[in-house]
Amino acid sequence: MKLASLKNGRDGKLVIVSNDLTRYTDAGRVAPTLQAALDDWENIAPALNELAQGLETGSVPVERFHEREAASPLPRAYQWADGSAYINHVELVRKARNAEVPDSFYEDPLMYQGGSDAFLGPRDDILMPQDQGWGIDMEGEIAVITGDVPMGVAADEAGDYIRLVMLVNDVSLRGLIPGELAKGFGFFQSKPSSAFSPVAVTPDALGDAWKDNALHLPLLVRYNGKPFGQANAGKDLTFNFGQLIAHAAKSRPLCAGTIIGSGTVSNKLNGGPGKPIAEGGDGYSCIAEIRMIETIENGKATTPFMSFGDTVQIKMKDGDGRSIFGAIEQRVAKYEH
């Protein structure tokens, strides 16, 4: 089953989208918003599933689905907690800011509490008051939306609480990160609003691509129209979503609608850092990584962070080349107060 929230008020209008992303049917008579569906998932999911079947067989009213009309599946959420499951990204980014990879990394996930009150839509501009100095970067990631998760859930049971899977652009302000982390309280201003894919998908609808609480397909990132990354989200991850959810729920329950992110998807190449796609590698899901590799190889970073007008596209294709989640497509633009 594939769900989307068409832009409508603060929380969008819940619709069910066809597997090929061309059509939708209104889910309003079952649940007005995705949060409402998640709040009562056990009762509501069967009715949504029935509508989804009707959508495929043509037995319910359908409309043309336009990705550009979608808000993020949860336009605002009660929780956005982002992990850092891909060690390659952690190693490169920490090197880039002269920070250590903590010894505990392999057993204890890195995770930060993100702002969840005002997400961007998948086609919304990334509005920033300035583009120089703040180090505007994208981070291509996978995320899951959970049901109600009890405090203390075990990692091998936590996967049962995954309701939906989607893609994320976790916009990051690299220029603000070092100063902010030096204060000791984690990210705040350096993590502005994130954007999610137009469509969220139930794990069962992902088929073989979803196993061991992870998504095993390349995350396709284009930067200014050119292929930039195709790292496989099923490779080189130290923690799966079961482990990330269990980490988040160690000392508190998680409310239905909690979004847990994977961190930037990143693959190694022969045990070391990867190469650009143009050089036969799988590229990167953020600019910080290529800058670090440039620094290692040439002594300095030459790829700049994003400026006004730069664009990013993040999507994922199934085995037959069809887009699964729709595309995040964003442009950096000037915010006028």
Added chain:
Amino acid sequence: MKLASLKNGRDGKLVIVSNDLTRYTDAGRVAPTLQAALDDWENIAPALNELAQGLETGSVPVERFHEREAASPLPRAYQWADGSAYINHVELVRKARNAEVPDSFYEDPLMYQGGSDAFLGPRDDILMPQDQGWGIDMEGEIAVITGDVPMGVAADEAGDYIRLVMLVNDVSLRGLIPGELAKGFGFFQSKPSSAFSPVAVTPDALGDAWKDNALHLPLLVRYNGKPFGQANAGKDLTFNFGQLIAHAAKSRPLCAGTIIGSGTVSNKLNGGPGKPIAEGGDGYSCIAEIRMIETIENGKATTPFMSFGDTVQIKMKDGDGRSIFGAIEQRVAKYEH
């Protein structure tokens, strides 16, 4: 105007509470929940105010208000961002964990993104799987709920977006903090669910006690039934709520219903750390502070963190000795998975 959310489903039932906290009237015909009211405050606040006047004059149906029936005013919220406005607390707690107070502290607020998906009610037990080693502590604070705040708002305009004021118990797990902060991503497991006062109050209803975007009254903390703290929230604060909101909104807008906290209220005494109430001081709003002072004075901390069965009460009285927000009253108890 005083508002509360009676326990009812996930988001409570919005009621208007009389100034003396003895009666309420249902606000359901105006807005079912506090979040719904905040989402359309300009249109809804006038109708709520009218009901509040009717409640005082007896022209609307009333019921007896019991604080124990209240959830936190927002039982779950889209954002909980907690500052650290009181330098005395920052100095003492950082000394306690051998961390530096950052040089930037006086111009750049400390603030962390907290979990907002599952708050405790003001009389709910603080359920934890263990009481030894985790260092369970309370933190008595002031918090405000904002309307929609535009990105980049100036500190001297940010106060205009404050809709409501309330008290907080920002439960903290001191035993988990050093390890978590060492990882560099801020608090997560070390900040479990917080609880808020039964009643949230509009700034205008606070009279002279609300000025310069701060609340100028003592925060009364009782620990296991004995007076523990009476630090004045209007003293020794480095940042007011206008400055904290502006900090939070530097790189993103804030959605209506955002909660911004002051950090633990803490007063100096003659320019240095305070004394216990029993010794003529104003005491403390958390246990970590008294432990640090014990360490400074006697070489080791003797007051333990909270164990199962320990209780905390947090409230505030107006000039006539009447409770303004109702009382947070919580007991630490064992969580059974």
